[in-house]
Amino acid sequence: MTAATAETAFPKAVDICLDGVSKEFGNQVVVAPLKLEIRQGEFFSLLGPSGCGKTTTLRMIAGLEAPTAGEITIRGKSMAGIPIEKRPTNMVFQKLALFPHLSVFDNIAFGLRLKRVGRAAIRSRVNSMLETVKLEGYEQRSIAQLSGGQQQRVAIARALINDPAVLLLDEPLGALDLQLQLHMQQELVRIQRASGTTFVYVTHNQQEALAMSDRVAVMNEGRFEQVDTPLALFHRPASEFVARFMGQTNVLTGNVTSIEGDEIRVSASGLTFDVGAGARRSIGRKVVLSVRPERLHLGSHVGANAVLPLVRAVFQGTTILYTFGLPNGEELNVSALAPSDAVPAIGESVGLHWQRNAAIALEPANGG
Ligand SMILES: Nc1ncnc2c1ncn2[C@@H]1O[C@H](COP(=O)(O)OP(=O)(O)OP(=O)(O)O)[C@@H](O)[C@H]1O
Ligand SMILES: [Mg+2]
Structure with missing residues (x-):
């Protein structure tokens, strides 16, 4: 069997395993017990708002911070008590840790020199790295003579040149x-x-995580809200937090008014949506809906799902973001390709149309 068929026939080996890993500083729980398996060769992202515990989690994998509880395994080997330099990991930090007194070339070459790689090999590897990060011609500059972005690229080149099994990157861009x-x-x-x-x-x-990753863990207050592919996070968010974090969405609260087969009809903010029922199969039950702006369409009043006044329209280039007023004072965003001719006037009543399943039902952020 060739390597290629073996690769497609079997899932990739687990590279990094977090088993109940948590971190407390004093009596503050910063990272709640996490369970996670990252596969070999995977581009995995930790995504979440400031202070949710992303850096702390990464530092525990790197060995810069010891977990309060739980175990980290890399390539089948427990990392308990294994110091940073003995781990098969390299890290690019949120705050740069370059050698300010060394040139760009020497910063990038540092890891290879430690390994006593020959001069010619160092020159060729560093040159190809300089090309990769688009810093050709800068090799003799000192770090102080570079912009912040250029320094960031030196840091990435320096971490990659050693060809680590695992590269940990903390907001490198x-x-x-x-x-x-x-x-x-x-x-x-x-x-x-x-x-x-x-x-x-x-x-x-979130744009960065969606654009780059095989899978993403969305973190909130030290916990994983959802671990999934970018497409699944965007189209099937498991919670209100994830839906809101994955970009602009309308979050509406309503109640189940009828049940039909696998679908429930929800009345929310004066609008009616048919959504997959899931577990919410009882009349009157509270439901939180996520309605993506691009799932709603402008059209005539005839046959419209709603007719609403336009509050504002923001030209975004390819698209226009229209905001409509709802009867209860809330707003509803609709995104549409920008037409080359006139757009509706502010205050004008516009027919809005949507298909079944334009909305998805969410778990409320507060668990209620
Ligand atoms: N050494 C420390 N001692 C005490 N508290 C800490 C320490 N390091 C981090 N924290 C706290 O732990 C929480 C998580 O911090 P962390 O740096 O992991 O967040 P983050 O998700 O990386 O945020 P950001 O996006 O702002 O970098 C924060 O409330 C922070 O104040
Ligand atoms: Mg951080």
């Missing part, structure tokens, strides 16, 4: 301008695929 960020996202994915290195990538930017 945060300091870059948007265009460079988007470019580096694609570069990182390309490098990750080419090297087969397992990436654990920390970010609070």
Whole structure:
């Protein structure tokens, strides 16, 4: 059997395993007991708001922080008591840890020199890394003579040059301008695929996580809300928190008014939606809905699901984000491709149309 068929026939081996790993600082629980398996060669992201415990989780994998409880295993080996330098991991930090007195070249070459790699090999590996991070011509500059974004790219090159089994990256693109960020996202994915290195990538930017990752763990207050593929997180969020975090969505609260087969009809903020019933099969039950702006469409009053006044329209380039007023004072966002001709006027009543299953039912954020 060839490697390729073996790869498709069997799931990839588990590379990193967290078994009940938690962290407390003083009596504050920063990371609740986590269970997680990251597969070999996976691009895995930890996504969540500031302070939710992403960096702390990454630092425990790196060996910079000891878990309060639980066990971390990498490639089948327990990491308990294994110091940073003996772990098959490298880390790119949120705050850079470059050597300010060394040149760009020497910063990148540092790990290879420690391994006593020959001069010619060092030169060629560093040059190809410089090309990868688009810093050709900067090799003799000192770190102090670089912009924040350029320093960030030196840090990425330095961490990758050793070809670690696992690369841990803590918001490595945060300091870059948007265009460079988007470019580096694609570069990182390309490098990750080419090297087969397992990436654990920390970010609070949902676009970044969706664009780059095989799977994403959405973190909230030290817990995993959902661990899933980007598509599943976007289309089947398990909770209100995940739905809100995955980009702009309308969150409406309503009640079940009727049940038909596998579907329930929900009346929310004066609008009616038919959604998959799941466990919410009783009339009158409270339901929280996520309605994505792109699932709603502008049209005529005839046959409309609702006719609502336009409150504002924001031109976003490819799309326009329309905001409509609901009878109860809430607002409803609708995203549509920007037409080249006129858009409805502010205050105008517009027919809105949607299909069955335009909404999905969520678990409320407060568990109620
Ligand atoms: N050494 C420490 N001692 C005490 N509290 C800490 C320590 N390190 C982190 N914390 C706290 O733990 C919580 C999680 O911090 P962490 O750095 O893991 O968050 P994060 O998700 O990486 O946030 P950000 O996106 O802002 O980087 C925060 O409330 C933080 O204040
Ligand atoms: Mg952090």
